[in-house]
Amino acid sequence: MRRQKQGTEVRKIGLKDTAGLTLYRVSTAGVQWYRDSLHSPLPVRSLLLLSFLLLPVLARAGDVKGRVIIVGGTSNANAVIYIENVDSVFDPPEKPAVMDQNHLAFKPEVLPILAGTTVKFLNSDEVLHDVFTPSPCAGSFNLGSFPPGESKTHTFKEAGCDALILCDIHPEMQAWIKTLQNPYFAVSDKDGNYFLKGVPPGRYSLEAWFGYYKSQSVRIVIPRTGAVSVDFQLEQ
Numbered sequence: 001m002r003r004q005k006q007g008t009e010v011r012k013i014g015l016k017d018t019a020g021l022t023l024y025r026v027s028t029a030g031v032q033w034y035r036d037s038l039h040s041p042l043p044v045r046s047l048l049l050l051s052f053l054l055l056p057v058l059a060r061a062g063d064v065k066g067r068v069i070i071v072g073g074t075s076n077a078n079a080v081i082y083i084e085n086v087d088s089v090f091d092p093p094e095k096p097a098v099m100d101q102n103h104l105a106f107k108p109e110v111l112p113i114l115a116g117t118t119v120k121f122l123n124s125d126e127v128l129h130d131v132f133t134p135s136p137c138a139g140s141f142n143l144g145s146f147p148p149g150e151s152k153t154h155t156f157k158e159a160g161c162d163a164l165i166l167c168d169i170h171p172e173m174q175a176w177i178k179t180l181q182n183p184y185f186a187v188s189d190k191d192g193n194y195f196l197k198g199v200p201p202g203r204y205s206l207e208a209w210f211g212y213y214k215s216q217s218v219r220i221v222i223p224r225t226g227a228v229s230v231d232f233q234l235e236q
């Protein structure tokens with residue numbers, strides 16, 4: 001028995017843990033725990049070993065990729081592809097998402113966000129802009145007009161909301177903010193390509209959405225590794 005604090009009992013219990021190290025029982029003031037030596041607490045070593053063994057299993061996730069064709073569209077950009085529901089709770093990011101107003105247009109035109117995310121609306125033009133939505137699921141807010149260089153924010157609390165974003169001053173300006181239950185979403189590029197990275201293994205509904213077009217839904221199984229490929233053709 002080496003250095004011991006007063007009131008501490010150390011007893012070799014003759015067992016060996018998975019690393020082949022001899023276990024000791026240490027009790028102090030009624031609290032008991034085990035050590036594999038008198039220097040390294042067993043829980044720490046064993047948890048490290050367990051984490052190391054489980055890491056390849058826990059870290060596994062699959063990707064989803066594919067292409068979206070927007071029938072009759074000028075490009076295949078701005079479709080949102082997302083997992084409808086993942087059985088978990090996701091905290092929104094602390095950093096706000098950004099929607100700019102530049103050259104009399106909202107940028108991006110389509111912004112998917114995790115529900116609870118705050119969006120910062122910028123004005124990078126030389127004129128006044130206003131931001132409002134008639135969508136009740138987003139609170140039908142109107143942030144009022146604001147001059148170049150200023151910004152306003154709004155937090156989108158409810159999931160499953162397709163908020164149409166408009167400017168009261170420029171009727172031609174239009175964008176969408178789509179609130180989602182989980183962070184597994186992507187926006188298609190101009191060629192229609194999309195990529196969802198690191199989705200937990202499981203069975204899900206994969207949705208494809210583009211504004212007023214008819215949405216599509218397919219059932220998918222995400223494997224522990226590798227990618228699932230799904231293409232969509234969206235029509236009005």
Ligand SMILES: [Cu+2]
Pocket residue numbers: 101104128129130167168169170173
């Ligand atoms: Cu405007």
